Amino acid sequence: MKDIFRGELVRLAVESPETMAKSLSRWNRDSEFLRLAESDPAQMWSERKYKEWMEQRMEKDGDDNFRFSIRTLGDDQLIGDVSIHPQWVNADAWVGIALGERETWGKGYGADAMRLILQYGFIELNLRRISLALHSYNERALKSYEKAGFKMEGAIRHDTLREGRRTDGVFMGILREEWLALQGGTS
Amino acid sequence: MNDILKGTLVQLAAMDPEEVSKHFAAWNRDSEYKRLLDTDAPRLNSAKAVKDWLDKELEKQGDTMYWFAIRAAADNQLLGDITLDVMSWNMRDAFVGLGIGPRDFWGRGYGTEAMRLILQYAFTELNLHRVTLDVFEYNPRAIRSYEKAGFRPEGRQRGAILREGKRWDVLYMGILREEWMESSTRIEKGKTS
Numbered sequence: 001m002k003d004i005f006r007g008e009l010v011r012l013a014v015e016s017p018e019t020m021a022k023s024l025s026r027w028n029r030d031s032e033f034l035r036l037a038e039s040d041p042a043q044m045w046s047e048r049k050y051k052e053w054m055e056q057r058m059e060k061d062g063d064d065n066f067r068f069s070i071r072t073l074g075d076d077q078l079i080g081d082v083s084i085h086p087q088w089v090n091a092d093a094w095v096g097i098a099l100g101e102r103e104t105w106g107k108g109y110g111a112d113a114m115r116l117i118l119q120y121g122f123i124e125l126n127l128r129r130i131s132l133a134l135h136s137y138n139e140r141a142l143k144s145y146e147k148a149g150f151k152m153e154g155a156i157r158h159d160t161l162r163e164g165r166r167t168d169g170v171f172m173g174i175l176r177e178e179w180l181a182l183q184g185g186t187s
Numbered sequence: 188m189n190d191i192l193k194g195t196l197v198q199l200a201a202m203d204p205e206e207v208s209k210h211f212a213a214w215n216r217d218s219e220y221k222r223l224l225d226t227d228a229p230r231l232n233s234a235k236a237v238k239d240w241l242d243k244e245l246e247k248q249g250d251t252m253y254w255f256a257i258r259a260a261a262d263n264q265l266l267g268d269i270t271l272d273v274m275s276w277n278m279r280d281a282f283v284g285l286g287i288g289p290r291d292f293w294g295r296g297y298g299t300e301a302m303r304l305i306l307q308y309a310f311t312e313l314n315l316h317r318v319t320l321d322v323f324e325y326n327p328r329a330i331r332s333y334e335k336a337g338f339r340p341e342g343r344q345r346g347a348i349l350r351e352g353k354r355w356d357v358l359y360m361g362i363l364r365e366e367w368m369e370s371s372t373r374i375e376k377g378k379t380s
Contacts, residue, residue, distance in 0.1 A: 063276055064250065088250060088276040089313055125277045 004119055005068075007112040012068035012120075017058065017076065020069065021050035023078050027100030036138050037098040039169075041133055064088070066120070069098070070113045079104045082117050084125070091128040093121055096117040106140055118179055128176050135160055136168040149182045150174045191307055192255070193299045197266065199255035199308075202245055208238035208258060210265050214288035223326050226357075228350055246366045251276070253308070257287065259303045266292050269301050271309055271318075279316035281309055294328050302336040303373065311368050317363050323348055324355040337370040338362045 005012045011135065015023075025047040034042040045053070048184050054154040061067055067083040087093065095117055099110050121127045134141050145157035158166035192199040214220050221229040232240075248254055253271040255326060269285040283305055287298045309315045320338065322329050325348075338360035338375040346354035367373055 086276065088273075091279075091314060126279065 001017050004124060005116065006073070007116045008021050008073075009107075009109050009112040010070050010072055012046055012082070012113070012114070012116050013071045013078075014067075015069045017051045017054035018153050019078065020054050020081070021047045022129070023100060024050045024054075027098075030100070030102065033098070033100055033102075035097070035162065036135065036141065037133070066125075068117070070097075070109070072104070072109065073082060077101065079109060082113050084117055084121050084130070086121075086125055086127060093125065093127050095121070095132050097132075108144075110141070111144045111147045114145065117170070118174065122176055129173055130179075131171065131173045134170050134172070137162075142170065142172075145172050148174075149179055151178070191312060192304060193260065194298050194304050196260055196300045197257050197304070198260050198268065199301065199304055200258045202241070202256050202268065204238050204241040204245060204321065206265065207268065208241050209234045210288055211237045211241070214286075217288075217290065220286065220288060220290075221322075222350065223323065223329065224284075234271070253313075255305070257285070257297070259292075259297070264289075266297055267301070269305050271305055271313075273313070273315070279314070281313070281315050281318050283309070283318050283320050283375050298329070299332045299335050306336060306367055307373065310364055314352065315364065317361055319359065319361045320358065322358050324358060325350070330358065330360075333360050336362075337367055337373070339366070 025045065028044055031042045058067070063086075065083060065085045068081065069078055070079055070080040070082055079101040080097065082095070082097040085094045085096075095114075097110060097114055097117070099105060099113075104110075118130060121130050131153075132145065132150065134145070136142075151174065153171045153173045155171065156169040159169040160167045212232060215229065215231060215237075218229045221227075245254065251273040253273075255269050256265060257267040257269055259266055266289060267285060267287040269283065271281050271283050273281045279324075283302070283304070285298060285301055287293060294299075303359075306318060309318050319341075320333060322333060324343075339362065340358060341361045342359045343356040344359075345356050347357040348355040362370075
C-alpha cells in the first residue's frame, strides 16, 4: 500500500501545539491570510493563546475530526494546515485548508494537500462526498479546488460584508464517483 | 415515513435510568438471564448501584452508541434493552447486544422483532454496512432468533467460556447491508413480514 500522507509537493504531518502556535501566530499577523480563511473579524492572538487553543482542539479531535499540518517535501517547511470533519451518518465531510506562508500561494501546494485529504476521505474514511465553503473573493482558492475536482454547488448571496462590499459564501462539493473517475482507475 | 422504532410486538424507547435500573436489578436475580447475557460472574447489585452505573454508561450515548429500552407494543411493559455500538464509522460496522428480562417473554418473537427494528435503524438511519454480534454456544434460542432476523454465522472462539466445568464456544454472527436489503425478514411499511 502506498503512503497516503505523501503527495508530489507536500506531505500531511502533525505538529506539537507549541510548533503550530508559533506558526499560527505569525501567519495571523497577515490580515489577508485571515480574511481569506475566515469570516470572523481579523484579529491576532498571542502565541500562548494559540497553544492553549490547539491543545484543547487536539484533545477534542477524535473520530469526527482529522487534523493535519502541511509540510513541503523539499525543505520540510511547515506551510499550513488542513482538517476533515466527517458527518458519519451521511458519510459526508467538511474540509478546511489554509496555507499561511505567502510565498507558497498559487504554486500548487494547496491543491496537492487537497488531493491528499480527498484521497484520505475517500479511501481511508470511506466517505461518499466531501464539502467545503469559501468566500467568493478568494478566486485563487476556487481555482485550486476546481483543480482538485470540486464542483460549484451553490452560494449564499451577500453573506459577507467587507470593506463596504457584499460578497457570497460559496459551497463546493465532490462525490465519491467523481473522485474515483478522476483517479482514472489508478487508485 | 413510518415510525421506525415501533413494530407489532415491541417498540424501542428511551432508557430511563430511574425506571430501568429497578428492572435490571430484578432481572439480574435470574442467573440464567445474566449468564445468557454476558460472561462475567453473575453479581447481584442494588437498584441504586445499577442506576449509578447506568447514569455513567448512558453518558456514552452519542455518535457511536445507540441504546434503547425494549417495551411491549401492547401495554408498554419494559421487556429489556438493546444497544448498537458503532465500532468503526470508517468501516461502517456496529456491534449489537440485546437482553429480554421477563422469562415469559422468552422464545415468543419479542427479541427477534427488537433485533429487526434495530437492524432497520442501523441500515436505514445510520446507513451502516454491517452489523456484528456474539452469542454463546449454550444459547440456542438466541442463535435461532438471530438467524430469523437475518444474521449468518461467521466464526467462533473455541472454548472461550468455562461454565459448570465445560468449555463452550463464543459464536460470531453478522449481517451485511446487501443481505439485509434482500432479506425477507426485514421490516417494511411498519409491519413484520
